[in-house]
Amino acid sequence: MNHFQFFEIPISFYPDMVDLKQRFLKNSKLFHPDFHTLESEEKQLDVLEKSTTNNQAYLVLSDFDKRLKYILELKGMLDDSKNEIPQDFLMEMMELNEAVMELEFDFDEKLLSQAESQVAEMENSLLESVNPIMQAYVDGETPVERLVPLRDFFLKRRYLWRLKENLNKFAPASKEAR
Secondary structure: OOHHHHHOOOOOOOOOHHHHHHHHHHHHHHOOHHHHOOOOHHHHHHHHHHHHHHHHHHHHHOOHHHHHHHHHHHOOOOOOOOOOOOHHHHHHHHHHHHHHHHHHHOOOHHHHHHHHHHHHHHHHHHHHHHHHHHHHOOOOOOOHHHHHHHHHHHHHHHHHHHHHHHHHOOHHHHHHHO
16 A cells, blocks of 8 residues: 555645645544554554554655655656666756865855855756646556656756755855855
């Protein structure tokens, strides 16, 4: 049973978050181990497993990035043979990577700010480009091939996260310089 099935909601990149939280809270009460202490050991283990699943499923489905990854995994779109970042994107990233390397050797607050802005703009642009696919997705109707741009988006976004982590290493240096 996948996380969407557990909450009895359709697979969606944009589930109703209020409904999801209500289902989580309802399940939290229903499967709380303290309410089943007088049950058989087998029933207690079952409730504990459902409580754990409830928590894990909510953690995944309530977070956009985790939910995106989860759906792509469910649909077989993320595996070692398919997880290659498109070469055109890597070429675009060369200049930004060079800026990050330059910051390592010669910190410049203006350059840091420009790099951070560029990463944020790229993230927004990437999201805008795939948003229509995510909004139009209907499980069981949308062909899996239609998810290829979402896989590429996920991989590109993950690449940008690593760049942001590298840029964040310079943030304390930036604050100390002030």
